[in-house]
Amino acid sequence: MRYLPLTDGDRRAMLARIGAASVDDLFRDVPDEALAAARFDDLPDHATEMAVERQLSALAARNRAAGAGPCFLGAGAYRHHVPAAVDHLIQRGEFLTAYTPYQPEVSQGTLQYLYEFQTQVALITGMEVANASMYDAATGVAEAAAMACRITRRKHVLLSGGLHPHYGDVTGTFLRYTDVAVERLAPDPLGVEDRMGRVTGETACVIVQNPDVFGRLADLSALARDCHAQGALLVVAVAEPVSLGLVTPPGAMGADIVVAEGHAIGSPLTFGGPGVGLFATRQKFLRHMPGRLSGETVDEDGRRGWVLTLSTREQHIRREKATSNICTNSGLIALAWTIHMTLLGEAGFTRLARLNHQAAVALVERLERVPGLTVVTPTFFNEVLVRLPGRDAAAVVETLAARGVLAGVPLARFWPTWPELADGLLICATETNTDADMDALVAALTEALQ
Amino acid sequence: MTGPTPSTVSGNLGLRLEEPLIFEQGDPAKTGVDLPEPGDRPDRLGGLARSGPIGLPGLSEPEVVRHYTRLSQKNYAIDSGFYPLGSCTMKHNPRLNERMARLPGFADLHPFQPQGTVQGALAVMGALSDWLLGLTGMRAVALSPAAGAHGELCGMQAIRAALDARGEGDRRVVLVPESAHGTNPATAALCGFKVRGVPGDARGRVDLDAFLAALDDGVAAVMITNPNTCGLFETEIIALSQAVHDAGAFVYMDGANFNAIVGRVRVADLGADAMHINIHKTFSTPHGGGGPGAGPTVLSAALAPFAPLPHVVAEGEGEGDDGGWRLVEHAEGDMRPFGRMKGFHGQFGVLVRALSYMMSMGKDGLRQASGDAVLNANYLLASLGDGLTPSFEGPCMHEALFDDRFLKGTGVSTLDFAKALIDEGFHPMTMYFPLVVHGAMLMEPTETESKASLDAFCETVLALAEKARAGETAVFTEAPRHTPRRRLDETRAARQPVLRWAPPASARAAE
Amino acid sequence: MTTLYFTEDHEWIAVDGDVGTVGITDHAQAQLGDVVFVEVPEAGRDLNRGDEAAVVESVKAASEVYAPVSGTVTEGNAALAETPAMVNTDPLGEGWFFRLTLADPSELDGLMDQAAYDAHVAGLD
Incomplete structure (x- = not known):
């Protein structure tokens, strides 16, 4: 079997060193009844690369490619x-097959591109700091809502009817069993909803999208001021990151947290996933921000380098007090994003x-x-x-x-x-x-x- | 560049090349993409056009290719060497998977195309579901979670929804063994549960008596990893699950270690009600430097009605390849979804890769894979047992746990030992996890490592252990010395966070 | 006249009249390692004994600092935001976390004196 290097001879020699009679013998801690019950008769046996390629190509051919x-x-x-160089570079094995950069001495490549990524995200959103990415914009919006609640110590989140319905659904689901109340305004194709009328002293944030899900571009400056006057934050979602090359960014309109779907830059559509959530905020909210961060420092010889930093916010240390239960970002899609952005300039x-x-x-x-x-x-x-x-x-x-x-x-x-x-x-x-x-x-x- | 440079003029050392940031080498006049001239129709931006430059650097294509190629060369990766990172299942990532995910019929597919134009994609999701249900014996699967922790959230939310539906929303306690991954308590807290820890026994398993004592009618669920994070199978799992069910609670099984039992044991037969599957571990999709992964979550009959949207269902004559498929995006019939986990339809591109792997391996190959993974781990346990200190008696499952007793009195810590391994060309094992032993070293070789590779690793580890005992402390405390960077100052990074590039102060003043 | 008391969770409180100053012990800072961030409570916050009052983070660990006694916070140590390292260099002095007005001085009876705390720490190893 092409992915398995051990030969039967290897296995015998290894079992001899271990002192076990067979591989099955190594599973002796598994209850017999579970081993006996396990039937996999409906599943096929292994197949050649040629056969798999043929079958999957036939399935792919049943789709109409968008293009x-x-x-x-x-x-x-x-x-x-997406320029050809992007896909070539992200398939370099040193990027593709590396783990999360927990050992910084042998992960400077990943850490440096994440630092560059964070800088590019902060620049185009008009914000001060950005993290190393979230799963996608929908989960990013959910995390932004939770973050706003932590900052303001308030428990009400107001979602505009111009927000992508999936972002709203995911936010509602994410917070469903917490003490946060998620209020969603009705779909608002005409851009006439009354947001401030729903903001109270308990409102942690108002979440809007620009352009909204109906395509409408709006100036959010007045909304930002009104939110801040009520002690609430303004969270702005951006579904089309290319818009930030032409449109006034949310940061310049007074947004406190910006979440964007980055997937459209650097990656093919892929039926919608995997995506990459861009997540940016103000410096003063840094320690409340979820997600990984690559930070600059020096090594023992005084040379500049990068490490994952502020990781005490994460679940592997804080356990039930973590800012989020999430531990991965979207590293490779973030890489595709930053390479495409660097090519564009x-x-x-x-x-x-x-x-x-x-x-x-x-x-x-x-x-x-x-x-x-x-x-x-x-x-x-x-x-x-x-x-x-x-x-x-x-x-x-x-x-x-x-x-x-x-x-x-x-x-x-x-x-x-x-x-x-x-x-x-x-x-x-x-x-x-x-x-x-x-x-x-x-x-x-x-x-x-x- | 700051600080003393190595002994070359450039700071480079042969193939080890220094590389500045894109912001330090770009010029706004350059670009790596040629685009046509835009038209000049009056804009419809409503006065919201951006003013002033963004500050992005510009680089030509050759400069971009060289930049990222050089960065890549500063990374360790499975493609280049052994990655015995416990709990992470760093197995080989087959390139066929990459080719399949890039077929235009999969890659160039919009999530909101009419369903008649995406039948092949829905068939992929259906086929993958069949595989996952077949391998676990469970009733339903939610494909959309983006990673393991996200799948945990899915499973625990399904449990919360099921309890609420039967009027038992006041069950708020989740039992979590002390050896659990940190995500377990984080996830339970996010679902409004209170975490109650359960101690382990001297054999590295859950203490069944303590567990039963903690199990009362306020308990909603137990979150248990099996094989557990010590690399051991929970021998009492069936009795434990039975007790949980008798108490009216649910069993969440953390599937992080599924690679040890895939193709041999179905978690339904162990009593699981929910389990996430780390596609990027067990089913060979690349870790990508930290994602994207996927965390499909299988559910028992009791939890299946609460599965999140969307669902993929077979319809019409001759289900599967010959019939039709439908993507259900809104609740219908007796579905009671607790919500939606993710935008669009989940990590489709990752799922294609996983299906490609499963089809390649087949049920026989997967069984051989889990057998070889467990064999390799036991080989490490046996080969390193004399020089290192194993924490528990074997056989282990797919990972071998050692602690730092063998370093006692040497002045060398687990961290130092790991850094010395880096100088020897190996990625370190997982350190200081699980927390239940002192100075933990958790090694997971996976099935894709050859005997020669394991022998080379063991020889190195044993020689290093000998050096530690011989008092050659500097080999460890000064390591790594042969990497692009030596140990980095994490305290400085955290005390004065610098998280983005900014123009030097002199350049800003000149503007 | 200032009296020093300790908790099992390695907080200290120095009491002078009805004013208490709270920090973490030398043992606690040594266990944490280099402290990189401290979040202290704002003035005016009412704390019950055992409430989470502050957070202290090192590179690898984070922990809550609990109120040793009930009271109303009069001041948080703002200097720790800029120089969290003071918790390492001078845990019982400049590295204090917050001051509070004691609500019920009898709660002090449940705390340890220096000798009892030293014995407590010695028993942990």
């Missing part, structure tokens, strides 16, 4: 071009953001000419909400998918029990969408809406 035709899907997962990152916005503006101009369709989102980065009055958006999406066009994400996918949202469709354009893609979408939509 196999026009694709305008976003809603928290954005399709961007200031010039590339800002240009990529402008390309996305220009693509969306061009698409919106075309959509505004489609009869039976209304563009709802007035200010946006690369995604908008459109309404198809009198139509079931999910059915229209299926119709277009049959014609090879992935038109967008119907709101019914998130809110199936809200009939007033059934005609809503999220449409996103990125630098990967060509003029021909847009023409195909507009033609197909026009025909479907006749």
